[in-house]
Amino acid sequence: xxxxxxxxxxxxxxxxxxxxxxxxxxxxxxxxxxxxxxxxxxxxxxxxxxxxxxxxxxxxxxxxxxxxxxxxxxxxxxxxxxxxxxxxxxxxxxx
Amino acid sequence: xxxxxxxxxxxxxxxxxxxxxxxxxxxxxxxxxxxxxxxxxxxxxxxxxxxxxxxxxxxxxxxxxxxxxxxxxxxxxxxxxxxxxxxxxxxxxxxxxxxxxxxxxxxxxxxxxxxxxxxxxxxxxxxxxxxxxxxxxxxxxxxxxxxxxxxxxxxxxxxxxxxxxxxxxxxxxxxxxxxxxxxxxxxxxxxxxxxxxxxxxxxxxxxxxxxxxxxxxxxxxxxxxxxxxxxxxxxxxxxxxxxxxxxxxxxxxxxxxxxxxxxxxxxxxxxxxxxxxxxxxxxxxxxxxxxxxxxxxxxxxxxxxxxxxxxxxxxxxxxxxxxxxxxxxxxxxxxxxxxxxxxxxxxxxxxxxxxxxxx
Amino acid sequence: xxxxxxxxxxxxxxxxxxxxxxxxxxxxxxxxxxxxxxxxxxxxxxxxxxxxxxxxxxxxxxxxxxxxxxxxxxxxxxxxxxxxxxxxxxxxxxxxxxxxxxxxxxxxxxxxxxxxxxxxxxxxxxxxxxxxxxxxxxxxxxxxxxxxxxxxxxxxxxxxxxxxxxxxxxxxxxxxxxxxxxxxxxxxxxxxxxxxxxxxxxxxxxxxxxxxxxxxxxxxxxxxxxxxxxxxxxxxxxxxxxxxxxxxxxxxxxxxxxx
Numbered sequence: 001x002x003x004x005x006x007x008x009x010x011x012x013x014x015x016x017x018x019x020x021x022x023x024x025x026x027x028x029x030x031x032x033x034x035x036x037x038x039x040x041x042x043x044x045x046x047x048x049x050x051x052x053x054x055x056x057x058x059x060x061x062x063x064x065x066x067x068x069x070x071x072x073x074x075x076x077x078x079x080x081x082x083x084x085x086x087x088x089x090x091x092x093x094x095x
Numbered sequence: 096x097x098x099x100x101x102x103x104x105x106x107x108x109x110x111x112x113x114x115x116x117x118x119x120x121x122x123x124x125x126x127x128x129x130x131x132x133x134x135x136x137x138x139x140x141x142x143x144x145x146x147x148x149x150x151x152x153x154x155x156x157x158x159x160x161x162x163x164x165x166x167x168x169x170x171x172x173x174x175x176x177x178x179x180x181x182x183x184x185x186x187x188x189x190x191x192x193x194x195x196x197x198x199x200x201x202x203x204x205x206x207x208x209x210x211x212x213x214x215x216x217x218x219x220x221x222x223x224x225x226x227x228x229x230x231x232x233x234x235x236x237x238x239x240x241x242x243x244x245x246x247x248x249x250x251x252x253x254x255x256x257x258x259x260x261x262x263x264x265x266x267x268x269x270x271x272x273x274x275x276x277x278x279x280x281x282x283x284x285x286x287x288x289x290x291x292x293x294x295x296x297x298x299x300x301x302x303x304x305x306x307x308x309x310x311x312x313x314x315x316x317x318x319x320x321x322x323x324x325x326x327x328x329x330x331x332x333x334x335x336x337x338x339x340x341x342x343x344x345x346x347x348x349x350x351x352x353x354x355x356x357x358x359x360x361x362x363x364x365x366x367x368x369x370x371x372x373x374x375x376x377x378x379x380x381x382x383x384x385x386x387x388x389x390x391x392x393x394x395x396x397x398x399x400x401x402x403x404x405x406x407x408x409x410x411x412x413x414x415x416x417x418x419x420x421x422x423x424x425x426x427x428x429x430x431x432x433x434x435x436x437x438x439x440x441x442x443x444x445x446x447x448x449x450x451x452x453x454x
Numbered sequence: 455x456x457x458x459x460x461x462x463x464x465x466x467x468x469x470x471x472x473x474x475x476x477x478x479x480x481x482x483x484x485x486x487x488x489x490x491x492x493x494x495x496x497x498x499x500x501x502x503x504x505x506x507x508x509x510x511x512x513x514x515x516x517x518x519x520x521x522x523x524x525x526x527x528x529x530x531x532x533x534x535x536x537x538x539x540x541x542x543x544x545x546x547x548x549x550x551x552x553x554x555x556x557x558x559x560x561x562x563x564x565x566x567x568x569x570x571x572x573x574x575x576x577x578x579x580x581x582x583x584x585x586x587x588x589x590x591x592x593x594x595x596x597x598x599x600x601x602x603x604x605x606x607x608x609x610x611x612x613x614x615x616x617x618x619x620x621x622x623x624x625x626x627x628x629x630x631x632x633x634x635x636x637x638x639x640x641x642x643x644x645x646x647x648x649x650x651x652x653x654x655x656x657x658x659x660x661x662x663x664x665x666x667x668x669x670x671x672x673x674x675x676x677x678x679x680x681x682x683x684x685x686x687x688x689x690x691x692x693x694x695x696x697x698x699x700x701x702x703x704x705x706x707x708x709x710x711x712x713x
Contacts, residue, residue: 005211006413025198026201028210045504167491175701183514186507187507197496200496289713405492408494414613415616419607
C-alpha cells in the first residue's frame with residue numbers, strides 16, 4: 001500500500017435494532033473518527049442504519065478460500081444440526 | 096453502460112499489488128467454471144483467471160470514473176438552480192453519484208488494486224469514462240435531459256449487472272440501482288414542468304433533447320459486431336445483454352416517454368416496426384462517437400483538468416490528515432477529547448463484565 | 455401599496471428576525487455547494503454536500519415560515535430569488551468566498567458553533583413553528599460542528615503547510631464573527647417577545663466551544679479589532695452581489711416561469 005494513501009476501512013451497519021451488523025462496503029479515511037463520520041454520509045443517507053462499525057481492512061482476518069473444503073464441508077454432513085432433519089408428528093411440528 | 100465495452104490500447108490501469116496469485120491450475124479453473132455455470136458468485140480472494148480479474152478492474156473502475164466525472168456537468172448548475180427545491184434535489188443527486196463512485200472504487204479495490212492507482216490512470220488519460228460526460232450542460236433543461244435520458248440509459252445497463260458473477264460488483268450495483276430510479280424520475284419531472292410552462296421553456300427542452308439524444312444512444316457502445324469484449328464477458332457472467340439489445344430496449348422504453356413530454360426525438364427515421372415489435376431508428380454517427388471516446392469531445396480536457404486540479408489542490412489536505420493520524424498513533428493518544436464525543440469500542444467494558452458475570 | 459411593500463417600508467421585527475435565521479444557512483449552503491466535485495477527497499465531497507443540503511433545508515423551512523408570517527403571498531423561492539441584496543439578512547461571514555479547504559472547514563466550525571446555542575435557545579421559542587425547526591436543525595448543527603471541529607484540529611495540527619493555511623484562514627475569518635454577537639433592536643424585540651434569542655447571549659457558549667478546539671489545533675484567536683460587519687443589517691461585502699447574481703439568474707431571466 002502506498003504510504004501516502006489514506007488507509008482502507010471496511011464498514012458494517014446495523015440497519016435496525018435486533019439485526020446484526022452487515023458488511024456494506026469500504027471507504028478511505030485517515031483515522032477511525034473520520035471513518036465513522038464518512039460511513040454515516042456514504043452508507044446511511046437513506047436512514048439505512050442505527051449503528052456503524054468500521055474496521056481497518058488490514059485488521060480483518062479471513063479464511064482461506066482454498067481451504068473451503070476442510071473449513072466448511074464437514075458441516076455439510078452433520079445435517080442433524082438442522083431442525084428440518086427431524087420429522088415430528090404434525091401436532092408438535094411447530095417446535 | 097458507463098463502460099461502453101470498448102477495447103482501447105494502453106488502457107491497463109492496474110498494478111497488481113500484494114501476494115502472487117496461485118498459478119493457472121486446471122483444478123482451480125474447473126472450480127471457477129463450475130461456479131459460473133451454477134450461477135454462483137466469485138468473491139474476493141477466490142481464485143480467478145487473470146483475464147477475468149483484469150476485465151473486472153477495467154470495467155468497474157471505468158464505471159466509477161464515470162460517476163465521478165459525471166458530477167461535474169450537473170454540478171455546473173447547482174448554484175444556478177431556479178428554485179430551492181430543484182437545488183436540493185440536484186445536490187442530492189450529485190451527492191449520490193459521488194457515493195456510487197465510492198461504492199465502485201471499493202468494489203474494484205477488492206481485486207487488489209488501490210483507489211489511488213485507479214485515479215492516477217484516470218488523470219493520465221489511460222483509463223476511460225463514459226463519453227457522455229464530455230458534453231456540456233448549456234441550459235437548465237440539460238439537467239432534466241441528463242436525468243431522463245442519461246440515467247435512463249444507465250439503469251438499462253445496471254439492472255443486469257446486479258446479477259454479475261463477481262459478488263462485490265453485483266452488490267454495489269444493487270445499492271446503486273436502488274438509488275438510481277429517483278435520478279431518472281426527477282429528470283423527467285423537471286422536463287415535464289418546463290413543457291407545461293412558457294414557450295421559451297418548451298424551446299429550451301426541445302433544444303436540450305436535440306443535443307443529448309444521439310450521444311445517449313452512443314452510450315451503449317459500438318454495434319455488437321464491432322465490439323471485441325462481448326463474448327468473453329458474457330461467458331464470464333460480466334456482461335449479460337449485448338450493446339445493441341440494450342440500445343433497442345432503451346429506445347423502445349423512451350419513445351412513449353417522449354410522447355408524454357411532448358418533445359420530438361431528433362431522428363426522422365424513428366418508426367414503429369410492427370413485424371419486429373420494436374422501434375426502428377436512424378444510423379448513429381460513429382465518427383463522432385470515436386472522436387469523443389478518443390478524447391476530442393467538447394469538454395473532455397476540461398473535465399479531466401478539473402478532476403486533476405481538485406486532486407492536486409487537495410494533496411496538502413490528505414497529507415495533513417495522515418500526518419495528524421500518525422502523530423496520534425506515535426503519541427499512543429486517543430481521539431480528541433475536547434469535542435467530547437469519543438466513539439466507544441464496539442463492545443464496551445461494561446458489556447464484557449455483564450457477560451462474564453452472568454449467573 | 456402592496457402588503458409586501460408595506461412590510462418592507464416598516465419591517466415587522468418578528469419577520470426580520472426569521473429572515474436573519476433563514477438567510478445565513480441559505481447563503482452558506484450556496485457557498486458549500488460550490489465545492490461539489492472539487493473536494494480534496496471523494497468522501498469529503500459527500501460530507502460537504504450533506505452539510506449544504508442540511509443548511510438549504512433549514513433555510514427553506516425558515517423562509518417558508520417567514521413568508522407565511524408576512525402574509526403577503528411570498529413563498530420560499532420568491533424570498534430567495536427575488537429579494538435585492540439590501541434585503542438579505544445573512545451575516546457577512548457566510549457570503550465570503552470559500553477559499554481553500556482550511557478556510558471552508560474553519561468557517562463551518564465557527565458558524566455551527568454559533569448555531570448550536572442558537573437552536574438550543576430557540577427550542578423554547580413562543581413561535582411554535584420556529585421551535586420545531588430549531589429541534590430538527592439542532593441535530594444537524596451538532597453533526598456539522600463535530601465534523602468541522604475534527605478537520606480544524608487535523609489541519610491545525612497536521613503539517614506545517616496545513617497549519618499555515620489554517621492560521622491564515624483564522625486571521626481572515628475571525629473579524630467577521632463579531633457580527634454574530636452584536637446586539638440590535640431587532641434581536642432585542644425578538645427576545646422580549648419570547649420568540650428569539652439575542653446574539654450576545656450566545657457568545658460565552660460559543661467561545662467555550664471554539665477556543666479549546668483552536669488550542670488543540672495549535673491556533674490562538676486573533677485579538678478583537680473594531681471591525682464589525684453588517685450583513686444582517688443588509689449591508690454586505692462586495693462578494694454578495696456576485697453570489698446573488700449567480701443564485702438568482704434563472705428567476706430574473708425568466709420572470710414568472712415555474713420550474
